Amino acid sequence: EAASAPKAAKFALKDSPNHSLDLMSVIVELVTAGIRAAFPQLGEEPVDALVSVPSGKVSTDAMYQSNAAMRLAAQLKAKGTKMPPREVAAAFTAAIPKNDIISGYEIAGPGFVNIDINTSFLEGVTTKLLNKGVLPPEHTKQPVIVDFSSPNIAKEMHVGHLRSTIIGESIARMLEYIGHDVQRVNHVGDWGTPFGMLICHLRDKFPNFQSEPPSISDLQGFYKAAKKRFDEEPEFKPRVYEAVVKLQAHDPETILAWNLVCDVSRREFQRIYDRLDIDVKEKGESFYQDMMVEVVKQLESAGKLEEDDTAPGRKIAWSSVKKETKVPLIVVKSDGARCGMTGYTYDTSDLAALRYRASQATWLVYVVDNGQSTHFQNVFALGRDMEWVSPKHRVDHVGFGVVLGEDGKRFKTRSGDTVRLKDLLDEGVERAGAAARTTEMTPEQRARMVEAIAYGCIKYADLSHNRTNDYVFSYDKMLQDKGNTAVYLLYANTRVHSILRNPEIAKQNIDIDALAPSHTVTLTHPKEIKIAKYLARFPEVLNRTIDTLMPHRLCDYIYELTNVFTEFYQECYAVQKQSDGSVKVDVNRLMLYKSVGMVLEQAFHLLGIRAIEAI
Numbered sequence: 001e002a003a004s005a006p007k008a009a010k011f012a013l014k015d016s017p018n019h020s021l022d023l024m025s026v027i028v029e030l031v032t033a034g035i036r037a038a039f040p041q042l043g044e045e046p047v048d049a050l051v052s053v054p055s056g057k058v059s060t061d062a063m064y065q066s067n068a069a070m071r072l073a074a075q076l077k078a079k080g081t082k083m084p085p086r087e088v089a090a091a092f093t094a095a096i097p098k099n100d101i102i103s104g105y106e107i108a109g110p111g112f113v114n115i116d117i118n119t120s121f122l123e124g125v126t127t128k129l130l131n132k133g134v135l136p137p138e139h140t141k142q143p144v145i146v147d148f149s150s151p152n153i154a155k156e157m158h159v160g161h162l163r164s165t166i167i168g169e170s171i172a173r174m175l176e177y178i179g180h181d182v183q184r185v186n187h188v189g190d191w192g193t194p195f196g197m198l199i200c201h202l203r204d205k206f207p208n209f210q211s212e213p214p215s216i217s218d219l220q221g222f223y224k225a226a227k228k229r230f231d232e233e234p235e236f237k238p239r240v241y242e243a244v245v246k247l248q249a250h251d252p253e254t255i256l257a258w259n260l261v262c263d264v265s266r267r268e269f270q271r272i273y274d275r276l277d278i279d280v281k282e283k284g285e286s287f288y289q290d291m292m293v294e295v296v297k298q299l300e301s302a303g304k305l306e307e308d309d310t311a312p313g314r315k316i317a318w319s320s321v322k323k324e325t326k327v328p329l330i331v332v333k334s335d336g337a338r339c340g341m342t343g344y345t346y347d348t349s350d351l352a353a354l355r356y357r358a359s360q361a362t363w364l365v366y367v368v369d370n371g372q373s374t375h376f377q378n379v380f381a382l383g384r385d386m387e388w389v390s391p392k393h394r395v396d397h398v399g400f401g402v403v404l405g406e407d408g409k410r411f412k413t414r415s416g417d418t419v420r421l422k423d424l425l426d427e428g429v430e431r432a433g434a435a436a437r438t439t440e441m442t443p444e445q446r447a448r449m450v451e452a453i454a455y456g457c458i459k460y461a462d463l464s465h466n467r468t469n470d471y472v473f474s475y476d477k478m479l480q481d482k483g484n485t486a487v488y489l490l491y492a493n494t495r496v497h498s499i500l501r502n503p504e505i506a507k508q509n510i511d512i513d514a515l516a517p518s519h520t521v522t523l524t525h526p527k528e529i530k531i532a533k534y535l536a537r538f539p540e541v542l543n544r545t546i547d548t549l550m551p552h553r554l555c556d557y558i559y560e561l562t563n564v565f566t567e568f569y570q571e572c573y574a575v576q577k578q579s580d581g582s583v584k585v586d587v588n589r590l591m592l593y594k595s596v597g598m599v600l601e602q603a604f605h606l607l608g609i610r611a612i613e614a615i
């Protein structure tokens with residue numbers, strides 16, 4: 001037994017030159033090895049190292065904490081070993097493999113283990129960060145599809161789509177950053193009966209639309225008028241159905257009309273995407289049109305389709321989660337047969353999209369509001385039942401809550417209308433302009449800065465809240481320069497840059513950028529060590545943010561990092577006048593400042609926020 005104990009073997013740290021280390025995972029591995037070595041009687045029984053970051057309330061400088069002892073004591077008791085948790089903690093810490101990462105253990109309270117990290121190890125991590133730049137943690141490349149934004153043609157993009165757009169863009173950036181092969185998909189609603197209405201109305205209003213394409217400025221109003229005719233004019237309806245059939249058959253004139261309509265919306269969406277630095281490729285519901293035939297055929301032969309007694313012609317399918325959700329998927333619409341077409345639905349298009357996507361990627365992400373969670377549970381379950389999705393696929397519905405106004409009700413304008421995104425962004429820019437501190441800047445620089453602040457604030461306010469909850473949209477709150485806001489973080493980063501631009505540095509011929517790639521960081525002051533500990537957490541925070549697809553975790557981290565930076569900045573001067581009148585420049589501290597700026601800017605980028613250099 002002694003021979004197999006890992007205690008004898010020195011822990012080998014896999015340090016990849018092109019990646020940064022997820023330190024928390026290493027600690028989990030070490031603690032788990034200690035537990036296994038100390039308690040062979042647990043055999044193969046699962047154990048949990050329960051490693052976390054001590055909360056601010058605990059008075060310890062330790063970087064990590066393990067709460068495993070309490071649970072282990074219970075597990076051991078069940079195996080006939082009675083041992084109080086503190087003794088359990090002492091036993092497994094003593095058995096943790098020798099390594100040069102952990103500096104020591106402290107057993108606190110009923111059996112919490114505080115785990116601290118060697119300063120020399122932190123010096124190594126910070127030096128690598130400074131020399132090589134911020135590197136992503138290591139991952140095996142995977143093809144991933146992220147479905148986000150996904151507004152509906154001929155309808156206004158609303159705040160719900162804004163949330164999807166902001167969250168989806170950030171998730172796509174993070175997945176790309178760690179090396180995945182990401183397809184960003186805009187699943188626009190561009191198919192179905194509404195398009196038959198739009199096409200017929202277009203033909204009537206603009207008979208020459210083929211040679212003289214009209215510019216429809218108010219497509220929503222245009223759609224409303226078409227819908228009114230559909231509901232009120234008996235002779236309009238059959239024409240609409242005919243147009244839908246022709247659309248499904250790819251009739252050239254019909255497709256032209258359809259494209260004309262779609263282009264109006266496309267241009268509007270693109271204006272929003274350009275303002276917010278959003279990159280997403282359109283692959284709307286229409287893309288899956290022909291695949292739906294095959295999907296319905298497969299469901300049919302698998303015996304999954306049922307006639308629905310309540311509506312003639314309607315075909316439904318129950319997924320294996322039907323007990324929880326109690327709604328079937330509607331695969332074929334009832335009004336189809338009436339006009340010689342098979343009418344498919346939103347459900348059918350998502351089944352076809354799922355089947356197609358599963359053939360293209362191993363990880364599928366859908367960033368869509370919580371209101372559609374039953375729909376996605378059903379679609380994903382049926383996809384698994386049909387084995388279109390294998391057990392190896394990861395499929396996530398990244399749901400999110402609604403945007404509330406300051407009155408706690410759904411976000412609306414004063415007159416009760418839905419807020420147009422354009423107006424929302426315009427007001428943000430206006431308010432940020434009024435709040436921005438003025439310095440010497442050209443009007444262009446100022447406009448760029450104000451936009452970065454406005455859009456940064458709107459995005460950060462969204463991303464920094466746990467996405468599953470509703471959140472209150474408040475310009476006043478998001479534009480505050482204190483608290484967990486983009487303004488606070490952006491200003492902290494500008495402070496880093498202004499320190500690095502201190503004229504005394506150039507006067508002494510010190511070139512920080514030139515020295516950074518080869519500088520070796522030393523950590524002596526407690527605040528230097530503390531800031532290094534926070535910097536070293538970036539890879540593990542990113543991994544956990546991506547594991548859970550919860551961007552607020554990264555936000556919480558940069559907020560804490562910024563708070564620690566503020567403490568560091570107040571105590572650790574880098575440029576200081578000496579009593580003899582000379583000025584001492586501490587290059588090592590400047591390097592720590594620079595490292596903080598590097599991590600903040602990388603995080604800003606992952607959140608879709610533009611950094612500003614000066615205020």
Ligand code: ARG
Pocket residue numbers: 147150151152187188189350353366368
């Ligand atoms: N267009 C839909 C809506 O506005 C969202 C589409 C989301 N993606 C999907 N694959 N269903 O509600």
